[in-house]
Amino acid sequence: MLRDWQSVRAEVLRRIHARDWKPGEMIPNEADLAAEFGCARSTVNRALRDIAQSGLLDRRRKAGTRVASNPAARATLTIPVMREEIEGTGRKYGYQLLSRSTEIPPVAESAAMQLPPDGTLLHIRALHLADDRPFALENRWIDPGVVPGVADAHFERISANEWLLQNAAYTHGEIAFSATVAGPADAPLLGCAAGAPLFVTERLTWDTTRAVTRVRILFAPGYQMRTGL
Amino acid sequence: MLRDWQSVRAEVLRRIHARDWKPGEMIPNEADLAAEFGCARSTVNRALRDIAQSGLLDRRRKAGTRVASNPAARATLTIPVMREEIEGTGRKYGYQLLSRSTEIPPVAESAAMQLPPDGTLLHIRALHLADDRPFALENRWIDPGVVPGVADAHFERISANEWLLQNAAYTHGEIAFSATVAGPADAPLLGCAAGAPLFVTERLTWDTTRAVTRVRILFAPGYQMRTGL
DNA sequence: GAGTGGTCTAGACCACGGG
DNA sequence: CCGTGGTCTAGACCACTCG
Structure with a gap:
């Protein structure tokens, strides 16, 4: 039972990391994951959106979500005064x-x-x-x-x-x-x-x-x- | 009537930009903004969270949300293969x-x-x-x-x-x-x-x-x- | 056309932390 | 203490786009 979106994110990252879901592969859709994790779809959505923002997932309507095959590294630079x-x-x-x-x-x-x-x-x-x-x-x-x-x-x-x-x-x-x-x-x-x-x-x-x-x-x-x- | 979080974000950015809300100043809380914009609080939350991530807003529980006084520029570098x-x-x-x-x-x-x-x-x-x-x-x-x-x-x-x-x-x-x-x-x-x-x-x-x-x-x-x- | 992600809503509970 | 943001939920509608 994963209760918050950060746990969901951690679990998804673990599966990508462990090659349960390989680069280029599709992952289950949000509804299925929500059912599996025992949480609401919006919680899964939040987690997957966050991972996608980091470049590790590629999401498209209808096409579904897949693990990026050549994930470009993304770094956020903070340029202070x-x-x-x-x-x-x-x-x-x-x-x-x-x-x-x-x-x-x-x-x-x-x-x-x-x-x-x-x-x-x-x-x-x-x-x-x-x-x-x-x-x-x-x-x-x-x-x-x-x-x-x-x-x-x-x-x-x-x-x-x-x-x-x-x-x-x-x-x-x-x-x-x-x-x-x-x-x-x-x-x-x-x-x-x-x-x-x-x-x-x-x-x-x-x-x-x-x-x-x-x-x-x-x-x-x-x-x-x-x-x- | 602002219907989606991106419109809310745009309006908030406009007010910051126009100095309606000055650097270091507090802005209204989520509930008030939701009432003003005629949308749900979660929509306002999404917009403000997004702006905060870019560094322009500083949010703290109880303390509320204020416009950053010396916003550090943030740039996301994408480093491809x-x-x-x-x-x-x-x-x-x-x-x-x-x-x-x-x-x-x-x-x-x-x-x-x-x-x-x-x-x-x-x-x-x-x-x-x-x-x-x-x-x-x-x-x-x-x-x-x-x-x-x-x-x-x-x-x-x-x-x-x-x-x-x-x-x-x-x-x-x-x-x-x-x-x-x-x-x-x-x-x-x-x-x-x-x-x-x-x-x-x-x-x-x-x-x-x-x-x-x-x-x-x-x-x-x-x-x-x-x-x- | 239909499946998928994107988003909105209303309501709720909670954690943090300022006063 | 108690106001504020952080989050979860269940349900709903929609937009995009693949097949």
Whole structure:
């Protein structure tokens, strides 16, 4: 008698794990499982939906539920505000504004943000520090037309990262991770040698149909982004 | 009259977005919202649970539901089998086994896998190709004691990646992303210059309490991992 | 057409944890 | 203590899609 959906999930996972139900194979439908487990169908539904979300099950109306044959691993990355990322590991957070100006961005930026190539954006460069040592170098473009009030924010004490979270809304975004080398301009800021390998994140956030901000962050050497699987 | 949980979710998101409910603020309880929306409480529950999972709401029994003040962005990464990642972008997948042997691993590996430092593991090195060009270099250690049958797998035609998915079970794992530079040994295999920046993933998977495999993958220069936000 | 998952409902009980 | 979210139930209708 399995009483709650987490028990059902555990039992289903056990059967998949034990190869009772093999990859690619169909599993019984919800009604049958509910009867077997002695619970309501909605409880089984909740459990199976949860497993399907993790990628281990493939569910389709009428076609039924089958065990995924090549389950792609799914990992949920939590990307906190940089202050919290640093303080969360017990280190002291520091912040330093490098520059703030209104400029015409490189075409790569305006294109990505779907803006005319001759418009101006707010350009912020800042350094985040952990225990007074360089941690990450932020290079950000903000569309002031989409973020009211940003013209009055000077970003000297509070990072654009946090200010935007409090003051700007966004509906969705994209993020990319890659690797690059420290250039001669960036290396001294990050306290590393030119040519050192750097982990990079690039984010682009949207408010419905308009790009809010685009940011590229270079992390000091040794940075790792980790998560469970 | 909001009839389904997705409409409820949309309306709640709209109110958060419109700052009707500000960051850190409490929102009405489920029963009240259900009454207002003209639907059952469970429908509201489903919607709010979904939003909470994305990090925008913070829910606690008795304390109620409040809008997150510093919502950490959450992104779900889908990490497919390498073959599917390459074929999914319309390129031809290629695979080449570089070496396969039984060795005593470096202590870093045995320690991470929580194994005695004098035990042996199966060591696989392989190259994944996209359109006949180097795509990623895989360096993997497998515990044959945890994966029955792995001693008979030669991995000449099928990658360890795929073989393990079909033949080995795992319950959980960890994954880390970072950056490194191409060493003199790896550079020619990846078709790049020594010193080129490489994106790296390191994965460690477990079957309950025993480490199954540890793999480090170096991606050829230019690789990006992207996802929605 | 018919079987399957997706969802809604109304009511109920319970666990947690703030006050 | 007691309000709030977490969950279960039984039944119902519906949408999708396979055959």
